[in-house]
Amino acid sequence: MSLGQQKAPKAGESRPTQPLAAGNGEAGRPEGQRLSPLALLSVADSRVMDAQAERLSSALPEELMQHAGSAGAHEIMRHYAPCRVLVACGPGNNGGDGYVLARILRAQGWRVEITPALPPQTPLARAMAARWKGAVVPFSPQAAAEAELVVDAVFGAGLSRPVSPEVAAFFAAADRIVALDLPTGVNGDTGQLMGEVARCERTVAFVRRRPGHFLLPGAEKCGFTRAAEIGMPARITTGFPVRCWRNEPGLWRLPRQHPLDNKYTRGVVNVCGGTVMPGAALLATEGARRSGCGMARIASDPAHAGVFRNGPPGIIVDTAPLAELLTQPHRKYWVCGPGLLPQEAGTLFPVLLEAHCCVVADAGTLDWAREDPQKLRGAAVLTPHDGEFARVFGPVGPDRIESARKAASLVGSVVVLKGYTTVIAAPDGRVALNVHATPALATAGSGDVLSGTVGTCLAAGLPPWEAACAAVWLHGEAGRRAAWSEGGWPIAEDIVAQLGNARGTAEKGTDDPG
Ligand SMILES: NC(=O)C1=CN([C@@H]2O[C@H](COP(=O)(O)OP(=O)(O)OC[C@H]3O[C@@H](n4cnc5c(N)ncnc54)[C@H](O)[C@@H]3O)[C@@H](O)[C@H]2O)[C@@H](O)CC1
Numbered sequence: 104m105s106l107g108q109q110k111a112p113k114a115g116e117s118r119p120t121q122p123l124a125a126g127n128g129e130a131g132r133p134e135g136q137r138l139s140p141l142a143l144l145s146v147a148d149s150r151v152m153d154a155q156a157e158r159l160s161s162a163l164p165e166e167l168m169q170h171a172g173s174a175g176a177h178e179i180m181r182h183y184a185p186c187r188v189l190v191a192c193g194p195g196n197n198g199g200d201g202y203v204l205a206r207i208l209r210a211q212g213w214r215v216e217i218t219p220a221l222p223p224q225t226p227l228a229r230a231m232a233a234r235w236k237g238a239v240v241p242f243s244p245q246a247a248a249e250a251e252l253v254v255d256a257v258f259g260a261g262l263s264r265p266v267s268p269e270v271a272a273f274f275a276a277a278d279r280i281v282a283l284d285l286p287t288g289v290n291g292d293t294g295q296l297m298g299e300v301a302r303c304e305r306t307v308a309f310v311r312r313r314p315g316h317f318l319l320p321g322a323e324k325c326g327f328t329r330a331a332e333i334g335m336p337a338r339i340t341t342g343f344p345v346r347c348w349r350n351e352p353g354l355w356r357l358p359r360q361h362p363l364d365n366k367y368t369r370g371v372v373n374v375c376g377g378t379v380m381p382g383a384a385l386l387a388t389e390g391a392r393r394s395g396c397g398m399a400r401i402a403s404d405p406a407h408a409g410v411f412r413n414g415p416p417g418i419i420v421d422t423a424p425l426a427e428l429l430t431q432p433h434r435k436y437w438v439c440g441p442g443l444l445p446q447e448a449g450t451l452f453p454v455l456l457e458a459h460c461c462v463v464a465d466a467g468t469l470d471w472a473r474e475d476p477q478k479l480r481g482a483a484v485l486t487p488h489d490g491e492f493a494r495v496f497g498p499v500g501p502d503r504i505e506s507a508r509k510a511a512s513l514v515g516s517v518v519v520l521k522g523y524t525t526v527i528a529a530p531d532g533r534v535a536l537n538v539h540a541t542p543a544l545a546t547a548g549s550g551d552v553l554s555g556t557v558g559t560c561l562a563a564g565l566p567p568w569e570a571a572c573a574a575v576w577l578h579g580e581a582g583r584r585a586a587w588s589e590g591g592w593p594i595a596e597d598i599v600a601q602l603g604n605a606r607g608t609a610e611k612g613t614d615d616p617g
C-alpha cells in the first residue's frame with residue numbers, strides 16, 4: 104500500500120482500524136448487509152425466514168424444500184459411491200426434505216428406500232411423501248442395520264422434546280448416517296442432546312449453519328458440516344438481524360503494518376504483576392508482545408520487580424505506584440488478573456477502572472469478584488473458564504450462549520467463556536462461537552497468553568467484542584500451530600511463539616467458506 108492510500112497515524116495514537124464487521128460489516132448494523140457466510144441461524148431465525156418466504160410467495164416454501172432435498176442428495180453423490188440408501192423421514196418439513204432427497208437419488212439410479220419414523224404431517228411433507236413412488240419399509244433397527252447409508256430426515260429444527268427410544272434404537276443400528284439440518288436429537292440452538300443421538304458422518308445445513316453444530320455435545324454428533332444455499336431470496340437474507348456468528352477473520356480485521364507505524368501506534372499493553380505467580384503475568388506480557396503490540400510493560404511493586412526484570416529483555420518493568428503510572432501516557436490498556444491474588448486484584452483493578460482504563464479482567468480479578476459480578480462492571484473484557492464463570496455468575500447452564508450473553512449484559516462487559524467452543528458474548532447480545540482451536544490449548548498458562556493477546560487487540564484499536572474475537576482466534580491458530588510443531592503437546596510458551604505466525608495467517612483471511 105502506498106503512503107497516500109492510508110492516512111498516517113499521529114505519534115502516540117493508535118491507528119484507526121477499518122470499520123469492524125461481523126461478516127461483511129453486519130455486526131450491530133444489519134440494514135442492507137448481505138447475510139455473512141459466518142452467520143449462524145437459530146431455530147427462531149429459520150422460522151422467521153420461512154414465514155417471510157411464505158409471505159413473499161406461496162410457491163416459495165416448496166421451492167426451498169426442493170432445493171434442500173437436492174442439496175442433501177448432491178452432498179451424498181459427491182461423497183459416496185452409489186449404494187443402498189435408507190431415508191428415515193419424520194412428520195415435519197425435515198421429513199419433507201428427506202422425501203425430496205430420496206426422489207432425486209433414485210432418479211440418479213441409486214437404490215433408495217424410505218422408512219417413515221412417523222407419518223408426514225405438514226402439508227409440504229405430505230405432498231412430498233405423495234410423490235414418492237419407490238419402496239417403503241417399516242421403521243426398524245433391522246432396516247437401519249441393513250442399509251449401507253442412512254439419511255436422517257426425522258427431526259431438524261422442529262425438535263421439541265426428547266427423541267423416543269425407538270428412534271434412538273433405529274439410528275444406533277445404522278452404520279453410516281448423513282443428517283439433514285441436524286442429527287435427530289441435537290438441539291440446533293444449544294448443541295444439547297435431547298435423548299440418545301447417533302454420530303453422523305456428515306450434516307447438511309440449509310442457508311447457514313446453526314449454533315448447535317458448534318456446541319458440545321451436539322457438535323461431536325454432526326460429523327463434517329456444510330451449509331447449502333437453497334435459494335432463500337436476498338430480499339429476506341439481506342439485513343437479516345443475525346446475532347450469532349462463527350469466529351473467523353472475516354468477522355474482524357486487525358490493522359496491518361504501515362510504513363509510518365511506531366511502537367506506540369501499534370499499541371502499548373500494560374500488565375499487572377503480582378507477588379506469588381510472576382510467570383502468569385510474564386506469559387500474558389509475552390502473549391501481548393508476540394501477538395503484535397508495540398510495547399508491553401509490567402507494573403510491579405518494587406520488592407517483587409526482580410523476577411520480572413530477569414524475564415525476557417523486551418519487557419519493560421514499572422515500579423512506581425499505580426496511581427502515579429496512570430498519569431503517564433500510554434497507560435490506557437491493561438491486563439489485570441494473571442498471577443494475581445484476589446486481594447491484589449482488589450487493590451489494583453478498581454484503580455484502573457477509576458482512571459477509565461480499558462481492562463481485560465482474568466484469573467485473580469475474577470476470583471476477587473466471586474459471587475459479586477457487579478465488582479467487574481467497567482471492565483472491557485472478562486475471560487473466564489467455566490470454573491471462574493461459575494464462581495462469579497453461577498454455573499454455566501446447558502445453553503452456553505445464553506449463559507455468556509446474560510453475564511455480558513449483567514456487567515456490561517464482553518464475556519469470553521473459554522473452552523472447546525469459546526463463546527464471545529457482547530453486552531448488546533452479539534455472540535461469536537470459536538472452534539478454531541485445539542484441545543492441546545488445555546495447558547497451564549494458556550489462558551494467560553490469551554488475556555495478553557486480548558490486550559494487544561484492544562490496544563490496536565479494535566472495539567472490545569471484535570478485539571476479544573480476534574484474540575481468541577489468534578490464540579486458537581497459535582495453539583494449532585504449536586500443537587503441530589510439538590507433536591500435539593505444546594506448552595504455553597510454545598503457543599506464545601506461534602502468535603506472530605497466527606497474526607500473519609489472520610491477515611491473509613480464512614479459507615473456510617462457511
Ligand atoms: N429455512 C430453512 O431452514 C428450511 C428448512 N427446511 C426444513 O424444515 C425443517 C423444520 O421443519 P419443521 O418445523 O416441520 O420441524 P421438524 O421436521 O424438525 O419436526 C417437527 C415435527 O416433529 C414433531 N416432534 C418434534 N420433536 C419430536 C419428538 N421428540 N418426538 C416426536 N415428534 C416430535 C413436532 O411436533 C412436529 O410435528 C428443518 O429442519 C429443515 O430440514 C427445508 O424444508 C427448507 C427451508
Ligand SMILES: Nc1ncnc2c1ncn2[C@@H]1O[C@H](COP(=O)(O)OP(=O)(O)O)[C@@H](O)[C@H]1O
Binds near residue numbers: 522
Ligand atoms: N478442550 C479444549 N479445546 C480447545 N481449547 C481449550 C480446551 N481446553 C482449554 N482450552 C483453551 O485453553 C485456554 C485455557 O485457559 P485457562 O483455563 O484460563 O488456562 P490457565 O489459567 O492455565 O492460563 C483457553 O483459551 C481455552 O479456551
Ligand SMILES: [K+]
Binds near residue numbers: 256283
Ligand atoms: K435430521
